[in-house]
Amino acid sequence: MFDLLKIKLAVSIIVMILLMLDLNLSYVLKFIIFAVCYLSLSYKIIYKAFNTLILRRRMNEQFLMTIATFGAIYLQDLSEALAIMIFYLIGQTFEDYAKAKSHKEITSLIKLKPSVARVVNADGSISECLPRKVKIGTVVRVLAGDSVPLDGVLISDNAILDTSAVNGESQPYHITQGQNVLSGCINKDKVFDFKVSKRYSDSQIARLIALVEDSVLNKSKPEALISRFAAFYTPVVVTMAALLAIAPFIIDGLDKDDWINRALIFLVISCPCALVLSVPLSFFGGLGAISKIGVMVKGSIFIEILARLKAIALDKTGTLTKGELSVENFICHTDEQQVLAYVKALEQNSNHPIATALVKYCDERGVNACELSEIQEQAGLGIQGFNGEHHIYIGNGNYIQKKLKLELENQHQSGPVVYVAQDDALLAVIELSDSVKEEAIVFIKSLDQLGIKPYMITGDKQQAAQAIANKIKLDSNNVYSECLPEQKLTTVQKLKHDYHEIAFIGDGINDAPVLSNSDVGIAMGKNGSALAVEASDVVVMNDDLLKIIKAIKISKKTYKLAIENIVLIIGVKALILALGAFGFANIWLAILGDVGLLIISILNSMRSLAFAKIKA
Template sequence: MKKEYDIINLHCGGCASKIQYELDRLENLKDVNVDFYTKKLKFTLINNQDESELLQKLNEIADKVEPGTYFQSTSSQEKFTEENDHNHVHSHGHSHSGELGSKLDLIILTVGVTLFVVGLTLPKSLQKDIILIIAYGLSGYDILFNALKNIKRGKVLDENFLMGIATVGALGLGDFGEAAGVMIFYKIGEFFQDMAVNNSKKSIEKLMSIKPEFANLKNKNGTVETVNPSKVNIGDILIVKPGEKVPLDGTVVVGSTTLDKSALTGESVPVVSEVGDEVLSGSINIDGTIEIKVTRLYSDSTVNKIIEMVQSAGSKKAHAEKFITKFARYYTPIVVFLAVSIGLGLPLLYDGNFKLWFSRALIFLVISCPCALVLSVPLTFFSSIGKGSKDGILIKGGNYLERLKNIDTVVFDKTGTLTKGSFKVTKIECLSGTERELLEYAKAGEFYSNHPIGKAILEYGDVNIFEWEIQGHNEKAGYGVNALYNGKEILVGSKRFLEGHDIEIELDESFGTVVYIAVDSKLIGRIFVEDEIKESSKKTIEELMGQGISVYMLTGDNKKTGLHMANLLGIDADKICTNLLPQDKVSKLEEIKLKSKKGTIFVGDGINDAPVLAMADVGISMGKIGSDIAIESSDIVLMNDDPYKVIEALELGKKNNQVVLENVGFALGVKVVVMVLGVLGIANLWLAIFADVGVSVLAVLNASKILKQKIVK
């Protein structure tokens, strides 16, 4: 049973990882995800348990790690305002917006800063020391108070305790100015760190503003009622005015307009929509009033699917995120151990100068918090997934994003992926009877078809078929259909399908997609249909091959058609796999994966592609014309069906990996350098503060820059 709770008063990335660790240890929970940025707790409950007892146990764990933090259901959260959250008394040094957000806290800190500046200007005297001590108390009273409270709870390695020990130690050594300055700049650094994190969160939340707030429902009596989109049923008529969002997926039945779909697909060019055109929820109506007939409930709508996929992406963590979470548990104890060893061990073994080595040990305490890593690495993945969503690339988890950095093979389906999937009949060849009769039997066979080829035949010509005339219908996916129509047995499908029914076909294999038609075991003709290659397909394949990536194409077409397509797209002839049935695609992908040394992507769109999408290292589906099952089976969804988005996804994966390595290298590098300089007596507490909060701010800003960068130049 899947559970989801809101996290209240969680203001520390490090604490989020500690809560995650504690909850992972509970036997009754699995797939636990504590998301610091969305403030959501998600997990799977293995055995049934009383809701109130479970919540109480979870809240006890959260409060022990970060006092004041608790979980509650989303419905309960709606009863609270943001003001309630901000007014809550936090007891952790990282509650930046809670502590520094109130006017009183800002006033106290401002007074402390003023006294600190005044104290620095005075000559050395008792008065100067008193002013600096007061400045220290005003700026750090809450940290000292929380440190004492947490000691009673058994927490002696949190940021409050470590900062308290470091600055009190500086006071004990008579460095009043350094103690006050370090505390003040620590608080200011935390404030800017919190601002950077919040700005990144707001940027990502802005991407989720596509959710429609209302729908104008047209009643049967002609009146219009404003309702919640979730209350609208399939078949209802909605009115969408200029400037409003399309609330649900539907078909235009009255009017025409221009729609902005950039929030859904990343396409900046508005699209004209007229009667009969499909419109997607979340699109913005620019200039005309239209009426649409709803085709999907809100729970199944495009906009809701996008929001759900992006919000749940954080639950599938990458190896880098898991490593950082695990690393953070050991980093602080190790650094504190080093501090104790330097402060007590070195003077005992070396020169007996406890004051000197104690002052140097304080530097280790200040930089013992792993927040720069705990904040920046998950935020990098969070920002990358948000950036992808903005560009019409929905990535379902950090683990899939991470896999994109090691890809050497991309396998494409043909129809609807590299081609538009909009077939048209180009030629009808009769062997007996008339063209009209051939088309009638073909339409009877394809009457229930959802395949693009079947739809093309149904839309061609003026021959009409009535459903009651079809007495039987059986479709074999990838082969064809046999039906009983007006007492005659109809076979419509591929050459292989008809030959499987003992019908000999001596006609030459022709270029293009060919549908054969037989009536009462006699071949009466064939219909030729053609598909159009997408504008960006050739460019996509050229760039992939230019990066040293092997490109394959799988298709059910005959060999002649496949080789012609290979020539048009620039794919090597030996990498075109033809005459494939759905089960053949699975075995073929297995063969290709064995040749791959890194990782394999499969890009497809249809129901028949679902097994291969799930089997690939990364499955990418087309979200616009792709089937629901293909979208569910894939790891990445391309909302505008543009194959070039595969290039963008790969570049996003590389950029994400680059920023992760930058942040990890920068954060650890600076901390190690400052530690070494501290032992040598070159660094002081001021530099240690930079190595702590300064590095955190820079790492967070570096992670959030992905949102604003153009990935493919």
């Protein structure tokens, strides 16, 4: 069908040019050639125009174009009549092209939408199934190079996944048996099997795709404005066209042909499609570009706010810091290896975050646990054991003081401190802290360069908060510490009052109210809680703070592009309308103004797709 249209268009263009040349043919012959061409090209459009008008009492754009061609035929400008149809169809084709292109290109996620899941049956045979029909607990096979259709747990020994579409991470991700497999990842290595753990509608890929699709619900102000503008633009222009056409019949001395010509110009340019398509497309391309770097934005309104942002409030734990403890200082009064062997032997029995950090510290130093018996844990305090000769105690200050009746010097620490004691002697003091993310310093500096003020809001103690603020070179006046969730909320509201608009970056469960109350809630997707991701407006898939900087830069460019398009389109259309009304423009200029503008503005808006390539 598409090729047939191409042939029709090509023939029509030739006929149009022939008609424009002053060929020595009778008007009747010219008209017959024209009519054949015109009808074969536009019978569908004319049918649709009158069908809608008669059955639904509504003027669609096909109707406006049809009336415009009828006007041109009345004026015996056959080439113009043909030109209106030709360029209208070219514009339509281009619109379809832009639509298809954005469908494919705008988000790399859509490409990863799994169309089939290879279910491994009990007898070992494989049957292909729609992902949404696969039940939890089913075993699914993923071939090399295929995308993972559902979320699940790896059954095969190991697998290498390309997660770039899901979180923008370029490094291949290595997982072993029992670890989670996320849908939307691509199998970079050999075939593997996994057991489905979530329904398709709850899977990572379905949620991400829904995020992109739903983004239309959150429209930016320019987009909302255009919807309203479009609603009155067409009726106004068509009414004006009608008035122009009637004018010579009411006022004496006006040339009928000239004024009908002016009316036709109005009709040709009456469709606001360039505006209605290109502006959302600019924002949509921006959303796509941001999704390519692994950041999901839930609507163009947030691009608009990000582009104007003057202040950002940050949570500390899990946002600026890694959210996991590590050993900062190990002060040992005796044989270090021996002490660490005790530490590992005891702490490997606990799953407290501190224990995990301590075991990790021992593992990094290749320490083997020694044999201990009579192990007892007092949850949240400490743990003890017996090595046949001595009792070993590891715990916090209170635990050690109670156990050993030992006076400990009062220390000013930013993080937790753990003591190791043997019988009644102190062996070692271990200071832990939550380590700052590597990129946090660059992040704060980049925010400064963008003219955005960072504020830290945390539930943590003042000393801990200040220590982190110093490390990342954040102004200590901008630190709000020891905030309960509701205090976080009031602090953010105060900042919102000061700056008009505020973004909040956080990850914890207690951040959800703040995330949904700020103008843009940015959630860390990897370690962040599902609730925080749900309550937020922007999700950073791999927790990289610098991705936020990049997203803000893309937002600024996208917003600028959208405004450029609005000014360009309204400016050109207004100019042609003015010229047309006063008789300085002809149909050709109007056609150029309509279709040319559509193509230029769409191409211009598609530039936003390439914004993912800008440097952070």
